[in-house]
Amino acid sequence: MSLWFWQTPHNTLPVGPKPVVTRQHHQPYRSLRLPARVIASAVDSAMAAASSVRVAAAQMTSTNNLASNFAICSRLVKEAASAGAKLLCFPESFSYIGVENGDSLKISEPLDGPIMQGYQSLARESNIWLSLGGFQEKGKDDEHLCNTHVIIDNEGNIRSSYRKIHLFDVDVPGGMVYKESSFTEAGKDVVAVDSPVGRLGLSVCYDLRFPEIYQLLRFQHESQVLLVPSAFTKVTGQAHWETLLRARAIETQCYVIAAAQAGKHNDKRESYGDTLIIDPWGTIVGRLTDRLATGIAVADMDLNVLESVRTKMPLAKLN
Template sequence: MATSVRVAAAQMTSVNDLSANFSTCSRLVKEAVTAGAKLLCFPENFSYVGSKSGNSLAIAEPLDGPIMKKYCSLAKESSIWLSLGGFQEKGSDDSHLRNTHVLIDDAGNIRSTYSKMHLFDVDVPGGAVYKESSFTEAGNDVVAIDSPFGRLGLTVCYDLRFPDLYQELRFRHGAEVLMVPAAFTKVTGEAHWETLLRARAIETQCYVIAAAQGGKHSEERESYGDSLIIDPWGKIVGRLSDRTSTGIAVADIELSVIQSVRSKMPISQHRKPVEFWRSASASL
């Protein structure tokens, strides 16, 4: 990894039109390339947001289908890595899909995938009721991969509320950059989005790249937005001027910052793993 690498986090308002969303993504790729970014991260549901729950089943495809092939070609033609957070991958049967984070390199090759582990089955206070598990299969694998931008830990949206996953990515899988593509609701975003992201960065001493859906997708659905890039000290180093516009946030991943924070506060040495607490409890 170079000592400094420029990355970008996209913010967009996907709709129930695959072609329109691809056009938006293509435009954002051009912006990122012009800005000098080598990696562009897209939010959850970047390629499609249905007007009703479960609509995504109708357009779900395998990773070698025509939708993903277009994004692989886009990465190759633009010589940029793409993080595609939350692709509707066809599941094991016609009534289920997988919410899959796909990482594509600058040659257009799929380098890694992660299927969302924690599914959003929530009655949002003052909002709608969601039951992602009714049409989505949960993943089981923790995924981290080496890249020119450091060792990347892949997650999706609701995973953000479960710190054990991020602890696992940092302390067992060596992650240096955590990727959190999301489509947070307006209510939950206002209450918790920035706080949770900065907490994950601080407690793992990792960069966090959080690409977000923002604005009204339809009369029935609205996302909070606020795409962020956060450094290992919890400082916001990349952010758009508002929460709902379509655009990119740009920042430089600095290897020296990761090393400095971790050496001055060596929590990896001070940390007591789960096995320690189990042993301590057993001895009581």
């Protein structure tokens, strides 16, 4: 599996020189005989390339400025598309992070509103699928919204949406108290959707601490890639972020793409960062070198690797 980071030069898949056969006048055509091992190696390389697909995960520091956040997302979409990624995943609250809890309610919109339409245009213009985690979707009443993970295809169509089930009602060590349920309606449905990079299992941030949802995504919904857009706090991120993500990858034998918010959004809120892409063996295959930087991590996922891990350690037979 090849991987690279946006801060490093672009690595391309190895391609051998194209053989050229010159046929002169009055010379009989002579076929080129290659050793069997060379042919087998070429076939293996071609099969690996066919099963490999490039994905990207974005890291950013969203604020309460919708236009500024959109401009950053637009730039990252173009970078991911230029890198050859088929899917770009954004973190939770990519479009907006308010200063006060009520701020998100004020800007919340239905999925067919102008904010989401702008991101649909980005996907269409750059011919790339987008995972938009943690969109402030208008709820059933004026007092609540839904924390919604939206999947958009490369033609700008909404393919699926998942509403966050596990809401962040936590007293974080250090004195911060969060009560997401005070303004957010919890979702009820576990959601997976097919895509060009495999079958995607959708979740949002705090869901990560509840392995049951990922077991359902893997063994009932047949997910191959788990998406975990997040805005982990600095304290909880330092303690548990990487450990939880690698555990979810190992126990489900799925790729995990975890796009993260990073740094200080305002005087009251700070996110841990450390955007990661992890393979089904629990190995980190994509990561920004700067935990707090705005940018993208890129990796090539190989579904043959996924199937190999599942075949050699057949957990599905026990479920």
